[in-house]
Amino acid sequence: MRESDYIEIGQLKVAKPLASLVEKEILPGLNIDADQVWSNFEKILADLAPRNKELLAKREKLQQQIDDYHLAHKGADWNAAAYKKFLKAIGYLVAEGADFEIGTQNVDDEIAKVAGPQLVVPVMNARFALNAANARWGSLYDGLYGTDAIATEGALAPGKAYNEKRGAEVIARAAAFLDQAIPLSKGKHADASGYKLDGQNLLAIIDGADIPLKDPSQFLGTRQSKAGQGYLFANNGLHIEVVIDKSDPIGQQSGAGVKDVVLEAALTTIQDCEDSVAAVDAQDKAEVYRNWLGLMKGDLQSSFTKNGKEMVRSLNGDLSFQTPDGDNISLPGRSLMLVRNVGHLMTNNAVLFANDEEVPEGMLDAMITVLCALHDLNKESGPRNSRAGSIYIVKPKMHGPEEAALTDELFDRVEDAYGLERHTIKVGVMDEERRTTVNLKECIRAVQNRVVFINTGFLDRTGDEIHTSMQAGPVLPKGDIKGAKWLTAYENWNVDTGLETGFSQKAQIGKGMWAMPDEMAKMLEAKTDHLKAGANCAWVPSPTAAVLHATHYHQIDVFSVQDQLKSRAKAALDDILTPPLLGGRNLSADEVQHELENNAQGILGYVVRWVEQGVGCSKVPDINDVGLMEDRATLRISAQHIANWLLHGLVDEDQVMQAMKKMAAKVDEQNQGDPAYQPMADNFDKSVAFAAACELVFEGANQPSGYTEPILHRRRLEAKANA
Numbered sequence: 001m002r003e004s005d006y007i008e009i010g011q012l013k014v015a016k017p018l019a020s021l022v023e024k025e026i027l028p029g030l031n032i033d034a035d036q037v038w039s040n041f042e043k044i045l046a047d048l049a050p051r052n053k054e055l056l057a058k059r060e061k062l063q064q065q066i067d068d069y070h071l072a073h074k075g076a077d078w079n080a081a082a083y084k085k086f087l088k089a090i091g092y093l094v095a096e097g098a099d100f101e102i103g104t105q106n107v108d109d110e111i112a113k114v115a116g117p118q119l120v121v122p123v124m125n126a127r128f129a130l131n132a133a134n135a136r137w138g139s140l141y142d143g144l145y146g147t148d149a150i151a152t153e154g155a156l157a158p159g160k161a162y163n164e165k166r167g168a169e170v171i172a173r174a175a176a177f178l179d180q181a182i183p184l185s186k187g188k189h190a191d192a193s194g195y196k197l198d199g200q201n202l203l204a205i206i207d208g209a210d211i212p213l214k215d216p217s218q219f220l221g222t223r224q225s226k227a228g229q230g231y232l233f234a235n236n237g238l239h240i241e242v243v244i245d246k247s248d249p250i251g252q253q254s255g256a257g258v259k260d261v262v263l264e265a266a267l268t269t270i271q272d273c274e275d276s277v278a279a280v281d282a283q284d285k286a287e288v289y290r291n292w293l294g295l296m297k298g299d300l301q302s303s304f305t306k307n308g309k310e311m312v313r314s315l316n317g318d319l320s321f322q323t324p325d326g327d328n329i330s331l332p333g334r335s336l337m338l339v340r341n342v343g344h345l346m347t348n349n350a351v352l353f354a355n356d357e358e359v360p361e362g363m364l365d366a367m368i369t370v371l372c373a374l375h376d377l378n379k380e381s382g383p384r385n386s387r388a389g390s391i392y393i394v395k396p397k398m399h400g401p402e403e404a405a406l407t408d409e410l411f412d413r414v415e416d417a418y419g420l421e422r423h424t425i426k427v428g429v430m431d432e433e434r435r436t437t438v439n440l441k442e443c444i445r446a447v448q449n450r451v452v453f454i455n456t457g458f459l460d461r462t463g464d465e466i467h468t469s470m471q472a473g474p475v476l477p478k479g480d481i482k483g484a485k486w487l488t489a490y491e492n493w494n495v496d497t498g499l500e501t502g503f504s505q506k507a508q509i510g511k512g513m514w515a516m517p518d519e520m521a522k523m524l525e526a527k528t529d530h531l532k533a534g535a536n537c538a539w540v541p542s543p544t545a546a547v548l549h550a551t552h553y554h555q556i557d558v559f560s561v562q563d564q565l566k567s568r569a570k571a572a573l574d575d576i577l578t579p580p581l582l583g584g585r586n587l588s589a590d591e592v593q594h595e596l597e598n599n600a601q602g603i604l605g606y607v608v609r610w611v612e613q614g615v616g617c618s619k620v621p622d623i624n625d626v627g628l629m630e631d632r633a634t635l636r637i638s639a640q641h642i643a644n645w646l647l648h649g650l651v652d653e654d655q656v657m658q659a660m661k662k663m664a665a666k667v668d669e670q671n672q673g674d675p676a677y678q679p680m681a682d683n684f685d686k687s688v689a690f691a692a693a694c695e696l697v698f699e700g701a702n703q704p705s706g707y708t709e710p711i712l713h714r715r716r717l718e719a720k721a722n723a
C-alpha cells in the first residue's frame with residue numbers, strides 16, 4: 001500500500017478503509033472515541049508485539065531441534081521414552097502443575113449447559129453469515145428431504161417435482177425422531193390423528209384415546225404463527241417445535257397434520273475471520289469487521305438473487321410461546337455467536353506501527369472484534385447475542401501455554417482499553433497444534449478464568465502432526481493418518497483434560513468439522529461418535545448439517561456420558577507422540593500416484609478460488625468425486641503431505657509437477673461453469689493460482705509450522721494487484 005493510503009494516528013498508520021470503518025461505523029453509539037482505540041492499541045502493540053515475535057521465533061527454534069533429533073536418529077527404532085525426554089529437555093513438553101478447575105463466569109447456557117451443534121461460517125460472506133446466525137432453528141423435514149439422509153435413488157429419489165413417496169418417508173422419519181425425543185406414554189406419534197391441550201398437558205389422540213407424553217414436563221407451550229399451530233417441547237435442553245396445519249398439503253400427509261418438525265439446531269455459531277476466509281489487506285479486513293459489526297448490532301442485511309428472486313436476508317428475532325398458564329416463553333431466534341480471530345502468526349498492513357511494521361493480525365482482530373461486540377454488550381432491549389454479558393473469541397493455532405498466556409494478556413489489555421470488567425472476553429482454545437495438545441492442561445491454566453472451550457481442530461492438528469515430524473520419515477497416506485494411534489489418543493486426551501479441569505456444564509469440550517457437506521447420511525451415522533466420546537458440541541459445515549446433527553443430542557445425554565468418562569484412565573501421551581509414519585509398509589506405485597493426485601486436486605481446486613476470487617472456503621471434489629469442504633487447514637494437510645513424500649523420495653519433483661499439471665486441467669474442467677474462473681492449464685507460466693499451489697507444495701517443508709497463509713496471502717495480493 002502507498003503512504004497516501006494511510007492516516008497517521010499517534011505513532012500508528014491506519015489504512016483509510018479501517019480508520020473510516022472504526023470512526024464512522026463502529027464507534028457511533030459507543031461511548032468511546034477513535035483516540036481511545038488507537039492510542040490503546042499503540043500501547044498494546046509496543047508491549048505485546050515483541051513477545052509475539054519471540055514466541056514465533058521459539059516455534060522455529062523448537063522445530064529445528066526436533067528436525068535435528070530425527071535426522072540424528074534416522075533409521076533407529078522408535079524410542080518413545082528417549083523422545084519424550086528430549087521434548088522435555090528442549091522445553092517443548094512442560095511440567096504439569098497442580099490440579100485446578102476453570103473459574104470462568106457469566107457463560108451463556110448455550111455454551112455451558114446445553115449440548116448441541118456448532119456451526120462455522122466465513123464471516124466475510126454476509127449472506128452465509130446471516131444464514132448461520134439464523135440457523136438456531138431449522139426444519140427437520142427440509143433437512144431430510146433435501147439431502148441424502150434419505151435415499152436419493154429409486155422410488156425415493158427427489159426428482160424435479162415434489163415426490164410424495166420421499167415426502168412420506170420424511171414424515172415417517174420425523175415421527176420416529178419424535179418417538180425417541182418426546183415419546184408418548186403409549187403408541188407412536190405417527191399414529192396420532194391430532195394433538196390437543198388438556199390443562200397443562202399436551203395429549204396425542206390415537207384411535208380416539210388421549211395419550212399423554214411419557215414425560216409430560218417435556219411439553220412447554222404453544223404459539224400460533226404464519227406456519228401454523230406450534231407446540232413446543234424440550235429434550236436434553238434442546239427445543240423442538242411441532243407445527244400443525246391440516247390445511248397444508250404437507251400437513252395433510254400425516255393424520256395429525258404435522259406440517260413440520262422444527263429443531264433447535266445451531267446452538268452456537270463461530271463467525272470465522274480465520275481459515276475459511278481470504279482477507280489479506282485493509283479492504284478485506286474492513287469487510288470482515290463490518291459484517292461482524294452488523295451481527296453484533298443486529299442490523300446486518302444481505303441482498304441477493306436466488307432462483308431468479310430478489311431476496312433480502314436479515315437477522316431473525318426471538319421466538320415467543322405461551323405456557324398453558326398464559327405465561328410467555330421467549331427463546332432466542334439466533335445462534336449464540338463466537339468470533340474466530342486469527343492466530344499469532346500473520347501480520348497485516350491494515351495498520352503499521354513502529355518502523356512501519358505490519359501489525360500482528362490477531363492483535364488487530366482482538367481490538368476491533370471486541371469493539372464491535374460492545375454494541376451487543378451494551379444492548380438494553382431486543383435480541384442480544386450474549387445474555388450473560390460476555391464476548392466470545394475463538395483463538396486458533398496457539399502453540400503451548402506461553403502462547404495461551406499471550407492471548408490472555410492481550411484480552412486483559414483490550415478489556416482495559418475499553419473499560420470492560422476483567423474476563424468479559426472469553427476464549428475458545430483450538431487444540432489444533434501438537435504443542436498445545438501435549439501441554440493442554442497448562443494451556444487451559446493460562447486462560448483458566450476466561451476459557452469457554454477446547455476444541456479438537458483435527459484438521460490443522462493433522463497438518464501440524466505431519467510438519468512437526470517432517471524429518472522423522474514418510475507419513476502414511478492421508479486416510480490412514482486418521483486411523484493411526486496418535487489421533488484417537490489426542491481426541492481422548494482433549495476430553496480427559498477438559499473433564500479433569502472442570503469443563504462439564506461450565507464450558508464446551510468440542511469436536512471437529514464434518515468435512516463432507518453433501519454426505520449427510522454418513523454424518524448421521526458417524527457423528528454420534530463425537531457425543532459418545534464426550535463432546536458437548538461438534539462442528540458442522542452448514543445449517544442443514546446442524547439440523548441433522550442436532551438429532552444426535554436428543555439421542556445421547558452428553559453430560560451423563562461426561563460423568564462416566566471422568567473416571568477412565570487418561571489417554572497415553574506416548575500414543576499422542578507416536579508419529580503416523582509408514583514405517584516398514586510399502587506402497588505400490590499406483591497407491592502413491594493416487595494419493596499424490598488426490599492431494600494435488602484438492603490443493604489446486606481450493607487455491608485457485610482463494611487466490612483469484614478471494615473465496616476462503618470451498619467445496620472441492622476429491623479424486624472419487626466426493627465434494628470436500630476445503631479451507632486453509634485441509635490445504636495445510638495436503639500440501640504438507642506432498643512435501644513430506646517429496647522430502648523422503650516417495651515422489652520426485654517431476655512426478656509432482658506432472659501431477660499438478662494434470663490436476664490443474666481437471667480443476668479447470670470442474671470450474672467450466674464459472675464465468676469468473678481463469679483456467680490454469682493453458683497458462684502454467686502466468687497463472688498466479690498455479691504458482692501458489694506449486695509453491696505450497698515445493699516449499700511446504702520450509703513453511704512456518706507448515707502453514708499455508710504466508711504463501712496464500714502473498715499470492716492473493718499479487719493476483720489483486722494484477723487485476
Ligand SMILES: CC(=O)SCCNC(=O)CCNC(=O)[C@H](O)C(C)(C)COP(=O)(O)OP(=O)(O)OC[C@H]1O[C@@H](n2cnc3c(N)ncnc32)[C@H](O)[C@@H]1OP(=O)(O)O
Binds near residue numbers: 306542634
Ligand atoms: C478446519 C476448519 O477450520 S473448519 C471451519 C471452516 N469451515 C467452514 O466455515 C465451513 C463453512 N461452510 C461453507 O462455506 C460451505 O458450506 C461449503 C463451501 C463447505 C459448501 O458450500 P456449498 O454446499 O457449495 O454451499 P452453496 O454455495 O451451495 O450454499 C448453499 C446454501 O447453504 C448456505 N450455507 C452453506 N454453508 C453455510 C454455513 N456454514 N453457514 C450458513 N449458511 C451456509 C448458504 O447460505 C446457501 O444458502 P442460501 O442460498 O440460502 O444463501
Ligand SMILES: O=CC(=O)O
Binds near residue numbers: 430457461513
Ligand atoms: O479449525 C479446525 C481444524 O480442524 O483445524
Ligand SMILES: [Mg+2]
Binds near residue numbers: 275396432459460633
Ligand atoms: Mg483449524
